[in-house]
Amino acid sequence: MKKSISNRDVERIAQHAGVNTDQVRGALALNGQVSADTVERVMASARALRYTISARDRVAMAADTSVATVNRAYRPDARHLVRPDLLRRIEAEAGRLGYTPDLVAQARRNHGSPIVALCVDMEQLFNPYHAQMLYHLMQTFLQRDRHPVITPITTDRALPELAQSGVTSSVVLWEGRQTREQVKLLAATGRQAVLIGRHQGVPSAAPDWVTASEILTRCALDRGYDLLHLGYFSPDHWLPGARLEGVARVLASHPGPRPQLHLSTDPKLDPAEAVTTLRRRAQYQAAALFEELSSIPGAIDVRGAQRGPGITDELMNGLDGWIGEHGRRVAVLGLSDMTARGLLHRLQTERPAWEVGRQVGVVGYDNIEPLLSYLDPVLTTVAYDMSALAHLVADLTLIPEQREQWPDAFAVVPTTVVDRQSL
Numbered sequence: 001m002k003k004s005i006s007n008r009d010v011e012r013i014a015q016h017a018g019v020n021t022d023q024v025r026g027a028l029a030l031n032g033q034v035s036a037d038t039v040e041r042v043m044a045s046a047r048a049l050r051y052t053i054s055a056r057d058r059v060a061m062a063a064d065t066s067v068a069t070v071n072r073a074y075r076p077d078a079r080h081l082v083r084p085d086l087l088r089r090i091e092a093e094a095g096r097l098g099y100t101p102d103l104v105a106q107a108r109r110n111h112g113s114p115i116v117a118l119c120v121d122m123e124q125l126f127n128p129y130h131a132q133m134l135y136h137l138m139q140t141f142l143q144r145d146r147h148p149v150i151t152p153i154t155t156d157r158a159l160p161e162l163a164q165s166g167v168t169s170s171v172v173l174w175e176g177r178q179t180r181e182q183v184k185l186l187a188a189t190g191r192q193a194v195l196i197g198r199h200q201g202v203p204s205a206a207p208d209w210v211t212a213s214e215i216l217t218r219c220a221l222d223r224g225y226d227l228l229h230l231g232y233f234s235p236d237h238w239l240p241g242a243r244l245e246g247v248a249r250v251l252a253s254h255p256g257p258r259p260q261l262h263l264s265t266d267p268k269l270d271p272a273e274a275v276t277t278l279r280r281r282a283q284y285q286a287a288a289l290f291e292e293l294s295s296i297p298g299a300i301d302v303r304g305a306q307r308g309p310g311i312t313d314e315l316m317n318g319l320d321g322w323i324g325e326h327g328r329r330v331a332v333l334g335l336s337d338m339t340a341r342g343l344l345h346r347l348q349t350e351r352p353a354w355e356v357g358r359q360v361g362v363v364g365y366d367n368i369e370p371l372l373s374y375l376d377p378v379l380t381t382v383a384y385d386m387s388a389l390a391h392l393v394a395d396l397t398l399i400p401e402q403r404e405q406w407p408d409a410f411a412v413v414p415t416t417v418v419d420r421q422s423l
Contacts, residue, residue, distance in 0.1 A: 005057045005067070017045035028053055029062035030097065055099040062093035070094075080151075080161040091166060114147040116170045116397060117163040119182070122152045124174070129337070129366045133196075136390040137172065144394060158182055164189045170397035175199060177236045194396040196389070198238035198281055203409040205392040207384040209239050209365070212415040213246020213333070216363055216382075219423055220259075220331040221250065225361055227260045227322055229315070231334015233290070234266060235277040239365075241286050243334055244278075248285035260328070262318070263293055264301045311335075312342045316350065323359055330360050331423060337364030337381055344379060344422065361423035380423045384415045 005028070014024045019038060026034040027042035034042075046053055060067045065086060072078040073090045082090070093099075118137055124130040134150060141148040149168075151160040158181045163171045168191060173182055175197025183202055186193045195204040220228055230247060233240045244263075251258060265274075271294045278287035293299040303314070315332065322328040335343065340362050347354060347362070354360050356378075367383035392411045 005051060005053065005061075009051060012049060013042060013045050013051065016049060017041045025061045028058055029093075030058060031062060055097055058097050059090060059094050059099045062097065063089045065090065074167070079165060079167065082161075084161065087161075087165065114145065115162075115168045116141050116146050116148045116172060117151045117160070117168050118148055118172045119151050119153055119159060119163050120174055121176065122154050125150075125152060127338070128368045130174075132368070133386055133390070136386040137393065140387070140390040140394045144398075146394070146397075153178075159185055164191060166190075170194065172196065172393055172397070173202075175204075175237050175239075179236070192397060194393055196393060198410060200280060203396040204238075205389055205396060205411045205413070206238060206242075207382070207389065208412040208415045209242035209382070210246045210249075212365065212382040212417055213243040214250050215246075215417045216333055216380075216423065217247045217250040219417075219419070220333065220361060221254060221256065223331075223358075223361070223423065225259060225329045225331040226257075227262065227328045227330045229318070229330060229332045229334065230261060230263045231332075232264045232311075233269075233274075235269070235274045238281065240334070241278050241281060241283045243365075244286035244289060245283040247333075248289040251289070252285060261289075261293060261299055262301065263290075263299065264303055264314075267302045269302075311339050312346050315343055316346055319347075319351075319354075319360060323354060329358070332360070332362050335362070335364055337366050337368040337379060340364040340379055340381070340422075357421050357423065363423050367418060378420050378422050380420045381418050382415050383418050384413050388413045 010021050010024050010028075014021045017024070017038075019027075019041065023034055023038055024042050027039040030039075043053070056067055056070055060070050063070070063086070069082060069086065070090055073082050073087055079087070118134060120130060120134060125134075138148045138150075149162060151162045153160060158178050159171075162168055164185060166189075170192045171186055171194070173179065173193055173195045175195055179195065179197070179199050183193055183195075183199060193202050195202045197206055198204045217228070228247070230244065231240065233244065235241070247261075271290070275287045275291055278284070278290060319330060322330050332340070332343065341364070343362055344356065347356060347360060356362065362379065364379050364381040367381045392413060396409065396411070
C-alpha cells in the first residue's frame with residue numbers, strides 16, 4: 001500500500017467513487033463540509049483501491065498542501081522552508097485532526113517541546129571558538145534529552161523561522177548588534193531566550209571577563225608597559241565593557257605612574273548613550289573611564305569595525321608610531337585569539353627586532369590554542385570551562401516558571417589567564 005496520497009491518487013479515488021476531486025479532498029480532510037454518505041463512498045473506494053489514508057494525508061488535504069510540505073513543517077532542519085502562513089495552517093489542521101508526529105508526541109509527553117534553537121551568525125560557524133562552543137552546547141542539551149538545532153542567522157535576517165515557531169521551546173542567542181530586536185521578536189512569539197553575553201531582561205551567561213581583564217591589566221603594569229591598547233569598544237556587546245571595567249578597577253588602585261590608554265570606537269557611537277549602557281550593566285568604573293577617555297585628545301580612535309587584515313594593518317601602523325618613533329612599550333589587550341595570532345605573525349615577519357613580551361605585548365581572550373595544535377602555543381590568552389558555560393545556559397532554559405522572578409539573571413563561569421609569555 002502507498003504511504004501517501006498524490007493528486008493522481010485523488011483523481012483515481014474520485015473516478016471510482018463517482019464524485020469530484022474537491023469532494024474527495026473534503027472527505028479525506030474531515031472538514032464537515034461533505035455529507036456523511038459521500039465520506040463513506042470515498043473511504044470505501046480508497047479501501048477498494050488499496051489506499052491507506054493516514055492522519056498526515058488528512059492534514060495535507062485540510063491545509064491544501066502536499067504531504068511533503070507537512071513533513072518539512074515538522075522537521076527542524078527544513079521547517080524554515082515552509083511559508084509562515086502555511087505553517088500556521090498546517091499546525092491548526094494538525095491540532096484539529098490530532099496529528100502528532102514523533103517529535104510533537106515527545107514534546108507533549110514532556111509538557112514542552114524538546115527543541116532548542118542555537119542561533120549563531122553564519123560567519124561565526126567558521127570560527128573555531130564558536131564551533132567549539134556549539135559542540136559543548138549540543139552535547140549538553142543532548143545529555144538532557146533535549147533536541148538542539150543549529151539555526152544560522154544570515155546577514156539579512158534577525159532570526160531564522162525555526163527560532164520563532166511554536167515547535168521550539170527555547171532559543172540560545174549570542175550577544176550582538178541585533179540582540180535587542182531578537183529579544184523583542186522572541187517575546188512576541190512566546191519563545192524563551194537565553195543569551196551568551198549580557199542583556200537587560202534576558203537570562204544570560206558569560207565567562208568572567210572582568211576578572212580576567214583585571215589580571216591581564218595588572219600583569220601589563222607590573223611588566224612596565226606604558227601604553228595599553230584596549231581594543232575596539234562597542235556597547236552592543238558585554239565583553240568590551242567587561243574588559244574596560246577590569247582595566248578601570250586596576251587603574252583606580254594602581255600606585256605607580258598611569259600608562260597612556262588607547263581605545264577604538266565606531267564613528268556612529270554616541271558617547272553619552274555608551275556611558276548609560278555601561279551604567280545599566282553595572283559597569284560603573286568602565287563608564288567613568290570611558291567618560292575620561294572621551295575628554296582626552298587622541299585617547300579614542302574613531303573608526304569603523306574591521307575584521308582580519310584590516311585590524312592588523314591598523315595595529316601595525318599604530319605600533320610603528322608608538323614603538324618605532326617614540327620608543328613606547330605597548331600592550332595590546334583587546335583582541336580575539338585569531339586576530340592576536342595574526343598580529344603576532346606580522347610582528348615576527350615584519351618587525352623581528354621588536355621583542356614580543358618586552359617591547360610589545362599581545363594577548364587574546366578565547367583560548368583557541370588547544371584547537372590549533374599545529375601552531376606554537378606562545379599566545380597569552382584567557383581560558384574557561386566551555387562545558388560549564390554550556391550547562392549554565394541549559395539550566396537557564398529549563399526554569400520557565402521562574403522567568404518573571406529573575407528576568408535579569410546573570411551567571412558567570414570562572415576564567416583563567418594562560419600566560420605563555422607574549423605579554
